[in-house]
Amino acid sequence: MYEFEHHKPASVADAASAMKGADDGKLLAGGQTMIPTLKQRLASPSDLVDLGGIAELKGISVSGGTVTIGAMTNHAAVAASADIKSALPALAELADHIGDAQVRNRGTIGGSVANNDPAADYPAACLALGATIHTSQRDIAADDFFTGLFETALEEDEIITKISFPVANKAAYVKFPNPASRYALVGVFVADGPAGTRVAVTGAGQDGVFRVPEMESALSGNFSADAIANVKVSADNLNADIHASADYRAHLITVMAKRAVAKI
Amino acid sequence: MATVSMTVNGKSVSGEVEPRTLLVQFIREQLHLTGTHVGCDTSQCGACVVHVNGDSVKSCTMLAVQADGSDVTTIEGLANGDTLHPMQEAFRDNHGLQCGFCTPGMVMSAVDLLKKNPKPSEGEIREWLEGNICRCTGYHNIVKAVQQAAQA
Structure with missing residues (x-):
């Protein structure tokens, strides 16, 4: 790991100014991707601005048909939240x-x-549920947020503060995990809610998460696994690596989507 | 350099570290608590698992400065003098180790499991231990040990 300066601000405003003052600053959230990246010297930020001390970024609330999760809320807290399990179990x-x-x-x-x-x-959950990503500067719809491989609509120094999910009457997520890393080889989130009927796919796309319009229209008329059983997804623009070919991923998308719908 | 202070196994400690110092480096190289192991160094094997504020974490994937002000427990903090922690006793009773390299992390992870899920099923134990790799493939007895500890 290369050397860097460490900052631990107590507020989002202080974090934003620490980022502005840095030559090449990076934000540190839970560090489960950032720290391995630094260890492999794949990144060499001049400064790390640690968000771990900012109380306003943590917490979960459910009200008025919306689940809101603070940006620094960890996965275990979301998984264990009785409020989320009841409002949006998926x-x-x-x-x-x-x-x-x-x-x-x-x-x-x-x-x-x-x-x-x-x-x-x-x-995949953000895109399928039509979430809103709230930042230190603005609110961004999930539809406009994910712009490519490791790319988002975030500006330099812009900090995610919370993410809000409209509660959907139907929602499920199924993934085919890589047996070693548990990352999704293919993961499909299906939802029928305020954002409409949506199918969002992660793990497969060369440009990151994407929706499958053919499945969405098939499910709009008939929300059943049978309705999408014959929808074939093209392998063009899908990832291929030692774990799975693009064709295999394309096949898995339909299988995971059917399983997700069948779970509801 | 940064100054970090934390409670480790009930004792207040502090030290000067570079910001890039990993928590596991601080624990092993400055505090000389070498029971916490570094296996893969890529967040996968779980040999470095310790508890930070009561939750199990991989100490090779956390900076020492992130643990500033925290309450840390390592494998050395489990036993009460010569009396082993029930989880350690269960690993001994069930031969839940072969070479022993992964054992500190397995035990720390399993203790966190029983705190959150006191009566796990065999499947839940196996799923929880996904982040701990035993290269001797001794999982069967490890799972038996956790089951015994859950009944203790």
Whole structure:
């Protein structure tokens, strides 16, 4: 790991000014991606601005049909939240299967969403449920947030403060996890709620999370696994690696989507 | 350099560290508590698991400065003098180790499991231990040990 300066601000405003004052600052949330990245010297920020001391970034609230989760809330807290289990159980279950128990005790929703790893779980939930990403500067719809591989609409020095999810009457997430890392080889979040009928896929796309319009229209008329059984997803623009070919991922998308619908 | 202070196994400690110092480096190299192991160093194997404010974490994937002000428990903090913690006793009774390298992390992870889920099923134990790798493949007896500790 290269050297860096460490800052531990007590407020979002202080964190933003620490970022502004840094040559090449990076935000540190739970560190479950950032620290391995630094250890491999894949990044060499001049400054790390640690969000771990900012109380206003933590917490879960459910009211008026909206689940709101502070950016520094860890996966274990989302998985264990009785309020989320009751309002949006698919989200709690998703959180409960990220990485392993120790990763869930440190990793945060804000870090996951800001990183936009193409195999991360939360981006699929954000897109399928029509979440809003609240930042230190503005509110961004999930539809406009995920812009590519590890790319988001966030500006330099912009800090995610919380993420709000409209409660959907139907929602489920199923993933085919890589047996070693538990990242999604393919993960599919299906939802029928205020944002409409949506199918969002993670783990498969070369540009990160994406929706499947053919499945969405099939499910709008008939929300059943049979309705999407014959929808084939093209392997163009899907990832291929030692774990799975693009064709295999394309096949898995339909299988995972059917399982997700069948779970509801 | 930064000054970090924390409680480790009930004792207040502090030290000067570079910001890039990992919590496991601080524990092993400055506090000389070498029961916490470094296996893969890539957040996967779980040999470095300790408790920070009561939750199990991988101390190779946390900076010492992030643990400033925290309450840390390592494997050395479990036993009460010569009396082993029930989880350690259960690992001994069930031969829940072969080479022993992964054992500190397995025990710390399992203790956290029983705190959150006192009566786990075999499946829940296996799922919880996903983040702990035993290269001797001794999982069967490890799971038996956790089951015994859950009945203690």
